[in-house]
Amino acid sequence: MSLIYRVLPTALMYILMCGLPLAATAAEDEVPLLMPGTKMPFKLWETEQVAENVYAFRYSFYRAIFIVTDEGVIATDPLSVEAGPVMLAEIRKITELPVKFVAYSHSHWDHAAGGQVFKDEGATFVAQQRCAANLIENPNPAVVTPDITYDDYYKIELGDQSLEMFYFGPSHDNCLVVMLINSSNQLFLTDIANPPNGWAMFYNPAISEDRPWHMVRFFTQLQNLVETREIETVIGGHMSGSFDPVTNRPTIVKGTTGPAAVVQQRLEFWTAITAAAAAELAAGTPPDEVPDRIVEQGLLADQISGYDPKKMRILMRRMTSLALTGE
Amino acid sequence: MMNSSSMPRTLAGLAVAWLLNACSPATPPSLPAHTEQIGDGVYLFQSGGHRSLFLVTAEGVIVTDPLNAAAAREYRAAIAELTDQPVKYVVYSHYHWDRVAGAEVFTGEGAQVVAQEGCVERFVDNPNPAVVMPVISFSDEYQLSLGGQSLNLYYLGPSHGDCLTVFVAQPSGLMQIVDLVEPPRASFPADRNVPYVRPHNLRQFFAAALERATAEGITAVVASHVRPVAEGNNDGDKVGPLQSPPTAPVAIMAEQARFWNEIYSAVETARNEGNVGIDSFVKLKTIDTAPFEPFDGYRKEDLPIIMRRFVGFYDMGR
Numbered sequence: 255m256s257l258i259y260r261v262l263p264t265a266l267m268y269i270l271m272c273g274l275p276l277a278a279t280a281a282e283d284e285v286p287l288l289m290p291g292t293k294m295p296f297k298l299w300e301t302e303q304v305a306e307n308v309y310a311f312r313y314s315f316y317r318a319i320f321i322v323t324d325e326g327v328i329a330t331d332p333l334s335v336e337a338g339p340v341m342l343a344e345i346r347k348i349t350e351l352p353v354k355f356v357a358y359s360h361s362h363w364d365h366a367a368g369g370q371v372f373k374d375e376g377a378t379f380v381a382q383q384r385c386a387a388n389l390i391e392n393p394n395p396a397v398v399t400p401d402i403t404y405d406d407y408y409k410i411e412l413g414d415q416s417l418e419m420f421y422f423g424p425s426h427d428n429c430l431v432v433m434l435i436n437s438s439n440q441l442f443l444t445d446i447a448n449p450p451n452g453w454a455m456f457y458n459p460a461i462s463e464d465r466p467w468h469m470v471r472f473f474t475q476l477q478n479l480v481e482t483r484e485i486e487t488v489i490g491g492h493m494s495g496s497f498d499p500v501t502n503r504p505t506i507v508k509g510t511t512g513p514a515a516v517v518q519q520r521l522e523f524w525t526a527i528t529a530a531a532a533a534e535l536a537a538g539t540p541p542d543e544v545p546d547r548i549v550e551q552g553l554l555a556d557q558i559s560g561y562d563p564k565k566m567r568i569l570m571r572r573m574t575s576l577a578l579t580g581e
Numbered sequence: 582m583m584n585s586s587s588m589p590r591t592l593a594g595l596a597v598a599w600l601l602n603a604c605s606p607a608t609p610p611s612l613p614a615h616t617e618q619i620g621d622g623v624y625l626f627q628s629g630g631h632r633s634l635f636l637v638t639a640e641g642v643i644v645t646d647p648l649n650a651a652a653a654r655e656y657r658a659a660i661a662e663l664t665d666q667p668v669k670y671v672v673y674s675h676y677h678w679d680r681v682a683g684a685e686v687f688t689g690e691g692a693q694v695v696a697q698e699g700c701v702e703r704f705v706d707n708p709n710p711a712v713v714m715p716v717i718s719f720s721d722e723y724q725l726s727l728g729g730q731s732l733n734l735y736y737l738g739p740s741h742g743d744c745l746t747v748f749v750a751q752p753s754g755l756m757q758i759v760d761l762v763e764p765p766r767a768s769f770p771a772d773r774n775v776p777y778v779r780p781h782n783l784r785q786f787f788a789a790a791l792e793r794a795t796a797e798g799i800t801a802v803v804a805s806h807v808r809p810v811a812e813g814n815n816d817g818d819k820v821g822p823l824q825s826p827p828t829a830p831v832a833i834m835a836e837q838a839r840f841w842n843e844i845y846s847a848v849e850t851a852r853n854e855g856n857v858g859i860d861s862f863v864k865l866k867t868i869d870t871a872p873f874e875p876f877d878g879y880r881k882e883d884l885p886i887i888m889r890r891f892v893g894f895y896d897m898g899r
Contacts, residue, residue, distance in 0.1 A: 579677035
């Protein structure tokens with residue numbers, strides 16, 4: 255979940271209220287604004303080429319990628335029932351070849367819904383096996399059930415291109431995978447780290463969907479992948495949020511790709527917040543007092559982008575529970 | 582079987598009950614420290630705000646959550662004051678370390694550790710040297726029987742964490758749902774951020790637990806914690822003075838289920854009426870607080886925080 259993707263409902267509500275066209279075939283100047291009435295220049299959706307035959311499709315604050323090969327298209331998260339048809343139309347502007355594969359990054363409906371348009375043209379859906387189990391356990395008719403499942407690793411090969419998927423254990427959701435585009439050696443990450451800043455405070459510091467007990471190990475493995483594969487670039491699964499250095503208010507950062515250093519930064523971030531609560535407990539501070547004590551010390555206040563004492567207390571309460579319960 | 586309405590509701594009450602029972606030759610003259618009897622051969626051990634269920638039979642003892650190493654040593658000593666029988670089984674309620682560390686004192690005398698298979702998977706994924714690995718695991722149901730008593734174990738899907746097991750002690754007709762249902766009455770969650778609840782299955786979990794309670798003829802629900810209970814609760818009933826009772830009437834389960842159902846319902850309403858802010862919080866002023874006010878621990882300002890977790894559930898499915 256990104257910093258500010260929650261603006262989505264407001265944007266959609268405005269569009270519905272104002273009757274703006276959502277037609278997938280809209281010309282560029284007909285694409286509605288993401289945040290009408292603000293100075294934000296972003297369109298509701300856009301497609302950017304990020305490497306040869308590799309594209310990033312953004313709808314609202316969400317982003318997916320697709321790879322055009324000489325035998326068809328490999329797509330990722332269809333995002334929503336609104337976004338899926340738009341994404342297909344955007345692909346059609348580039349190639350007439352069919353979408354052969356749709357790969358899910360994780361099981362959350364806000365990324366995985368909307369794939370029916372691809373299913374209708376015969377796409378094969380690929381997901382980590384626990385994602386498939388999640389979707390069976392709690393089905394959503396807007397989410398296409400995966401056809402192919404895998405455990406730790408899967409590689410989609412089509413024509414002259416391939417997309418690798420790595421499962422490093424629970425992180426955000428219990429089945430999230432990272433994706434590596436082989437031709438461009440770009441890493442596609444959703445909801446776990448977003449360029450450009452790996453030290454960003456969580457928008458929801460309760461981190462209810464995360465598995466904090468495995469985060470350091472997850473990012474250690476991910477950083478190892480970055481190093482062994484010499485990955486330099488990350489594509490973020492969301493339009494990046496950040497904080498205005500003057501007002502400290504949330505703001506949007508333009509830029510679809512960023513340096514892979516964001517992975518190392520996020521590893522350091524998780525390591526630091528995990529250690530902070532554990533160290534305070536080890537020093538004998540009663541659990542209920544740990545969050546206040548850490549905030550009083552100003553611990554990590556200078557390092558965390560968008561630091562907010564209220565959020566830090568919530569986060570440290572969560573990390574204290576982690577130290578005591580293992581979850 | 583002890584009738585729930587006759588159960589002593591405080592330690593002071595228990596002491597009185599024991600004094601009244603002192604002339605019975607089958608009853609020990611006094612309970613060991615930190616121990617409460619809640620049924621025939623069924624006890625609670627109390628330490629550091631936790632309560633742990635154990636069954637004493639003529640063929641051995643069944644212990645549940647050992648809590649931690651120091652508590653478990655006291656736990657073992659308390660059992661030794663009641664019986665010379667060995668501890669045969671230690672059963673984990675779920676995988677949270679604050680409940681399940683320190684079983685060595687029991688396994689050292691040959692006890693076998695039992696847990697739902699999802700707990701075992703988590704102990705493998707996230708090991709803690711203080712937690713003894715289970716040697717017996719199960720999927721949906723398991724029964725431990727000793728000396729005419731049984732502890733029935735039911736896994737009803739994710740609820741509080743992913744492997745929480747419902748305990749039923751028979752023939753006493755007692756049910757314990759650790760960390761989710763706490764006497765004396767249905768309440769707000771202790772941690773308003775509710776990091777452990779699993780909204781995608783919580784309703785189904787409670788429905789299944791209620792069904793199981795009926796099928797098993799449950800007469801009372803057993804506490805897993807000691808919590809302060811203020812005098813003069815919402816209905817004016819003085820439960821105090823200091824700590825919550827060891828059991829509650831079985832109706833507490835339906836009441837706790839109702840609390841969560843009210844949360845789901847309020848979030849659905851807020852979403853339908855556009856009352857969820859861009860920050861995912863339900864707008865406090867739009868919440869009808871009346872359904873929540875009767876619950877223990879009611880704090881109006883906690884409602885949006887609890888509901889935020891459920892907004893996420895409706896958005897993402899988890």
